[in-house]
Amino acid sequence: MISTTLHRELADLLPPGGVVAEPAQLGTYQCDGLTGARVTPGLVVLPTSTEEVAAVVRACARDGVPFVARGAGTGLSGGALPHADGVLIVLSRMRRILSVDVPNQRMVVEPGVTNLEISKAVAGDGLYYAPDPSSQVVCTIGGNVAENSGGAHCLKYGFTTNHVLAVEAVMPDGEVVTLGADTLDPPGYDLRGVFIGSEGLTGVATKVVVRLLRVPEAVRTLVADFDSPAAAGDAVSGIIAAGIVPAAVEMLDALAIEACEAATGAGYSLDAGAALVVELDGPEAEVEAEFSAVRTICGDSRATRVRIAADAAERALIWRGRKAAFAAMGRLSPDYFVQDGVIPRVRLGRVLARIAEMAGEQGLQVANVFHAGDGNLHPLVLFDATNDGEAVRAERLATAIVELCVEEGGSITGEHGVGTDKACSMPKMFSEEDLAVMARVRAAFDPQGISNPGKVFPTPRLCGERPGPYRPHPLEEAGVVERL
Amino acid sequence: MTAGATAGATAGAGGPPAAAGATAVQGPPVLRPTDLRELRDAVRDTPGTLLAGGGGTKQDWGAPPERTDAVVSCGGLDGLVEHSPGDMVAIVQPGLSLGRLQEALAPSGQWLALDPPLVDGGATVGGVVATNDAGPRRQRYGAPRDLVIGVTVVLADGTVARSGGRVVKNVAGFDLMRLYCGSLGTLGVLAEIVVRLHPLPEASRTLRIPADPATATATTLALLASAAVPTAVDLAGGALWIRLQGREAGVAAQCALVRRLAAGGEEPEEFQGSEEAEVWRRLTAAHAGGAGETVARAATLPDRLPAVAAALIEAAGRAGVEARLASHAGLGLHTARLSGGDARAHAAVVRDWRRTVAGLGGTVVLRRRIDGVDGLVDPWCDPGAPPSALAVMRRVKAQLDPDRRWAPGRFVGGI
Numbered sequence: 001m002i003s004t005t006l007h008r009e010l011a012d013l014l015p016p017g018g019v020v021a022e023p024a025q026l027g028t029y030q031c032d033g034l035t036g037a038r039v040t041p042g043l044v045v046l047p048t049s050t051e052e053v054a055a056v057v058r059a060c061a062r063d064g065v066p067f068v069a070r071g072a073g074t075g076l077s078g079g080a081l082p083h084a085d086g087v088l089i090v091l092s093r094m095r096r097i098l099s100v101d102v103p104n105q106r107m108v109v110e111p112g113v114t115n116l117e118i119s120k121a122v123a124g125d126g127l128y129y130a131p132d133p134s135s136q137v138v139c140t141i142g143g144n145v146a147e148n149s150g151g152a153h154c155l156k157y158g159f160t161t162n163h164v165l166a167v168e169a170v171m172p173d174g175e176v177v178t179l180g181a182d183t184l185d186p187p188g189y190d191l192r193g194v195f196i197g198s199e200g201l202t203g204v205a206t207k208v209v210v211r212l213l214r215v216p217e218a219v220r221t222l223v224a225d226f227d228s229p230a231a232a233g234d235a236v237s238g239i240i241a242a243g244i245v246p247a248a249v250e251m252l253d254a255l256a257i258e259a260c261e262a263a264t265g266a267g268y269s270l271d272a273g274a275a276l277v278v279e280l281d282g283p284e285a286e287v288e289a290e291f292s293a294v295r296t297i298c299g300d301s302r303a304t305r306v307r308i309a310a311d312a313a314e315r316a317l318i319w320r321g322r323k324a325a326f327a328a329m330g331r332l333s334p335d336y337f338v339q340d341g342v343i344p345r346v347r348l349g350r351v352l353a354r355i356a357e358m359a360g361e362q363g364l365q366v367a368n369v370f371h372a373g374d375g376n377l378h379p380l381v382l383f384d385a386t387n388d389g390e391a392v393r394a395e396r397l398a399t400a401i402v403e404l405c406v407e408e409g410g411s412i413t414g415e416h417g418v419g420t421d422k423a424c425s426m427p428k429m430f431s432e433e434d435l436a437v438m439a440r441v442r443a444a445f446d447p448q449g450i451s452n453p454g455k456v457f458p459t460p461r462l463c464g465e466r467p468g469p470y471r472p473h474p475l476e477e478a479g480v481v482e483r484l
Numbered sequence: 485m486t487a488g489a490t491a492g493a494t495a496g497a498g499g500p501p502a503a504a505g506a507t508a509v510q511g512p513p514v515l516r517p518t519d520l521r522e523l524r525d526a527v528r529d530t531p532g533t534l535l536a537g538g539g540g541t542k543q544d545w546g547a548p549p550e551r552t553d554a555v556v557s558c559g560g561l562d563g564l565v566e567h568s569p570g571d572m573v574a575i576v577q578p579g580l581s582l583g584r585l586q587e588a589l590a591p592s593g594q595w596l597a598l599d600p601p602l603v604d605g606g607a608t609v610g611g612v613v614a615t616n617d618a619g620p621r622r623q624r625y626g627a628p629r630d631l632v633i634g635v636t637v638v639l640a641d642g643t644v645a646r647s648g649g650r651v652v653k654n655v656a657g658f659d660l661m662r663l664y665c666g667s668l669g670t671l672g673v674l675a676e677i678v679v680r681l682h683p684l685p686e687a688s689r690t691l692r693i694p695a696d697p698a699t700a701t702a703t704t705l706a707l708l709a710s711a712a713v714p715t716a717v718d719l720a721g722g723a724l725w726i727r728l729q730g731r732e733a734g735v736a737a738q739c740a741l742v743r744r745l746a747a748g749g750e751e752p753e754e755f756q757g758s759e760e761a762e763v764w765r766r767l768t769a770a771h772a773g774g775a776g777e778t779v780a781r782a783a784t785l786p787d788r789l790p791a792v793a794a795a796l797i798e799a800a801g802r803a804g805v806e807a808r809l810a811s812h813a814g815l816g817l818h819t820a821r822l823s824g825g826d827a828r829a830h831a832a833v834v835r836d837w838r839r840t841v842a843g844l845g846g847t848v849v850l851r852r853r854i855d856g857v858d859g860l861v862d863p864w865c866d867p868g869a870p871p872s873a874l875a876v877m878r879r880v881k882a883q884l885d886p887d888r889r890w891a892p893g894r895f896v897g898g899i
Contacts, residue, residue, distance in 0.1 A: 004720050007802075033679065047669060048600055052656075066765050067736050079701075079781055093764055101706045102709075103786075103787050104705075104785040104786055104816075105708060106785070124672050147655065148659070150653060150655075155652075155653075158626075158630065159490075159655075161662070162626065162630055162882075163660065171876065175875070177872045177873040177876065178873065179872075179873055181783075181847070182785060182819060182845070183783040183784055183816055183845070183846050183847065184783050184815055185616070185627075185666075185781075185817070185847075185849075186625075186782045186783065186830070186847055186871060187847055187849055187864045187871055187896045188871040188873070188874065188877050188896045188897075189663055189666070189667055189671075189877045189880055189895075190616075190629060190662045190665060191663070191873050191876055192662075192665060193493060193629060193659055193661075193662025193663060193665075194658060194659060194660065194663050196659065197655050197658070197659050198658055198659075211578065214708065214709060214710070214711070216711075217711035220846070224613060232674040237570055240570060240572065241569075241570070243593050243683030243684070243686065244683070245682070245683065265489070275819055277520045278579070282713055282730075283711050283712060283713055283738055283741075284711070284737065285731070285733045285734045285736070285737035285738075286713075286730045286731050286733070286734025286735075286737070286738075287734075288733070289731040289732075289733045290731060331616065336834065342649075342651045342653050342654055343651070343810065344568065344570075344571045344573070344650065344651060345570060345571050346568060346570035346571055368794075371653070374651070374653040375571070375651055375652075375653065375654050377651045401856070409649075409650055409651070410649070410650075410651050411651050411653075411654040411655075411656050412647050413654070413655050413656050414651075414653040414654060414655065415653065415655055416657075417655055418656055419659070422656070426656065426657065429649070429656055429657070430646065430647075431645075431646070433643055433644060433645050434646050434647065434657070435657075436645075437637075437639070437643060437645035437647070437660070437884070438657055438658040438660065440883040440884060441658055441660060441663070441880060441883060442658070442881055444876060444879035444880040444882070444883045445876060445879075447879075456657070456658075456771075460896075468606075
């Protein structure tokens with residue numbers, strides 16, 4: 001419960017309509033993209049400026065009231081799950097582009113600006129913002145900063161942290177600071193680097209300085225079919241061994257192809273055991289030389305068919321098929337869990353075989369979609385919640401898969417974040433000492449522990465109750481956002 | 485400066501000449517662990533303040549530590565733990581020299597994409613990471629912060645903690661790798677470092693275009709707005725040096741594009757092979773400076789270069805000091821080397837240049853300096869204009885090193 005005093009105080013701090021307290025309206029903010037986890041926030045505020053965010057946070061800090069920042073709510077790990085006795089700070093009214101510096105390739109934006117708006121604003125200048133999470137049409141840069149979002153092209157271009165130069169942030173005590181700078185190497189510790197990807201546990205971003213890149217001169221995309229994921233994996237190894245760093249390398253197995261084709265008709269071969277999407281970009285002559293090498297490698301790896309995108313429209317269609325993978329699963333199964341494990345790429349064949357075995361043991365099906373270049377797997381565990389005990393078995397399998405990734409030297413999350421979803425798996429990857437040191441750094445930012453509490457770090461309370469199965473996000477159902 | 489580094493000078497200047505040899509001040513003891521356990525024990529069980537060291541090539545960066553009771557040398561931790569070419573990842577111990585690492589990776593056609601100065605002088609991977617030092621090809625590949633994907637660190641209380649992992653794509657837990665990169669060993673000592681690797685380019689060429697700072701800046705901005713993807717863009721010695729690397733055909737096409745951009749001026753000169761390697765050895769070394777020089781590094785937006793260069797000439801002229809500028813023009817990183825004149829004059833140039841650069845929205849940090857400069861100018865910033873989040877930085881230090889055992893006073897704001 002939020003006290004009436006604090007409620008009134010926040011209402012006075014904010015413009016009219018800046019506080020939401022009606023139970024029915026609060027319900028809208030119950031969950032983010034991890035729709036199985038739901039909590040009604042104590043109060044929702046909609047600030048319009050840094051000063052308003054700082055005033056809200058100062059009031060919370062004074063009273064020891066928890067707060068959670070939220071952008072578009074597309075996160076897949078429950079990072080923006082509200083706190084029942086806390087304030088949800090929704091940044092959707094802070095969506096101005098503050099300045100654009102074309103010669104120096106920089107832009108300053110408010111946190112509620114969407115990822116795609118950044119690129120659109122400078123498209124006419126031949127520039128773009130490189131990280132491209134699948135939800136880029138709606139997800140906000142503030143959320144990207146909190147989650148250190150990646151996307152299909154991060155194999156070559158890196159993540160949010162490689163493209164955000166500075167963040168103006170409200171610290172959990174209400175102080176406004178600038179982390180980083182619009183230049184490189186400002187003096188001091190790289191707190192910007194810690195803040196990005198800290199999943200809202202170190203404060204609230206109120207301004208973001210991004211680095212822009214020139215749109216590549218050439219882009220070439222192909223889809224190669226193989227008899228099996230293992231054969232496709234050999235092709236990926238061949239590409240890496242040839243010293244080629246593609247902009248993206250994506251793989252779909254037979255089940256994923258079936259779902260994507262049913263949903264989009266993007267032209268993937270239904271009789272293939274696996275499909276590999278390879279995209280190269282850069283200077284024209286460079287791309288042509290490497291693209292022809294990739295074609296040869298696919299042939300040498302016994303590709304059964306190679307389809308080359310003839311133009312931008314065909315490339316977009318190929319990507320639409322790939323990006324629809326999650327949403328398309330509904331055509332194969334009433335329910336599913338999506339995972340986000342990472343493995344050292346060279347262990348792909350072994351891990352896929354083991355996943356198939358584990359699925360067989362549980363009598364369940366698993367569809368696989370991966371960012372094959374960087375070993376980021378998105379296994380989709382299919383189940384029917386109306387069958388007795390199937391949801392429990394599916395959840396157990398999903399957890400076992402991610403823990404297998406850690407055993408193979410990988411990670412529990414490549415891009416979706418830990419949030420509430422994977423906090424209980426953190427001890428699989430990190431020792432108590434590792435986590436204690438992260439908690440010490442967190443305490444340097446937030447000694448009271450009021451900024452997005454209950455996320456990332458495992459707690460007995462959290463780990464006693466697991467979120468339910470995946471349900472489509474409202475935006476996804478509405479067809480606004482595709483999922484990765 | 486550490487006690488060890490000043491030992492000779494102190495004895496010579498302060499002690500009676502006859503006794504100097506007999507009572508020469510001893511440097512602090514040097515601990516040389518050879519594995520993680522020994523490193524942890526050395527840190528935990530040695531009382532007093534500690535200074536972590538690698539190849540010793542950048543030990544003069546930052547402010548002089550207030551006190552050094554013992555030096556923790558990583559020289560005995562110099563192994564390449566693992567290289568997985570298929571994953572393009574390597575796990576290294578901090579004391580491994582960057583030069584030896586590159587030699588070990590090269591047969592697989594890979595490298596750690598860092599080309600900082602002082603590699604020939606024995607710069608170690610740990611030292612390069614702790615200073616976040618990088619060279620000309622940062623233009624394409626980034627700095628250590630962009631390439632370190634996992635670390636194991638020993639804190640002052642003997643805590644051994646990892647963050648990150650051994651896969652490039654990983655968002656589990658806080659990103660403390662970036663925190664340690666550039667922390668100058670003031671938070672803990674690196675025990676193991678996981679880095680992502682890049683393929684060695686098949687072809688490489690460099691174009692030299694004679695240019696003053698204004699022309700060089702215009703060409704650089706045009707280049708960044710063009711289809712070319714240069715790996716380095718440096719201004720030094722009255723010319724812009726542009727390096728193009730990749731496939732043979734791609735490099736040829738990009739060279740042609742650069743020539744078109746520079747059309748109208750003097751014909752660019754082209755370098756390849758060992759000649760090109762020598763060019764970049766020289767250009768890179770310019771950023772480290774040498775004996776008798778004070779080195780300061782400015783960071784600005786790329787288009788401020790002409791103003792940065794003019795400000796340096798003016799400041800140096802006023803103080804009667806000779807100044808040379810070398811700039812990573814595409815990155816907005818500018819290195820000034822000062823020679824001639826005394827410590828007072830060098831400090832005056834740094835203060836003066838810093839004030840003008842601050843007006844341009846940038847910062848100036850002192851690196852190497854001649855004796856006597858310390859105390860006359862803060863190496864990090866104008867004390868009246870500290871970093872915005874200095875209070876949070878102090879709290880990070882207090883959380884990880886509450887007793888200020890690691891190089892106290894070396895970091896910004898006396899941290």
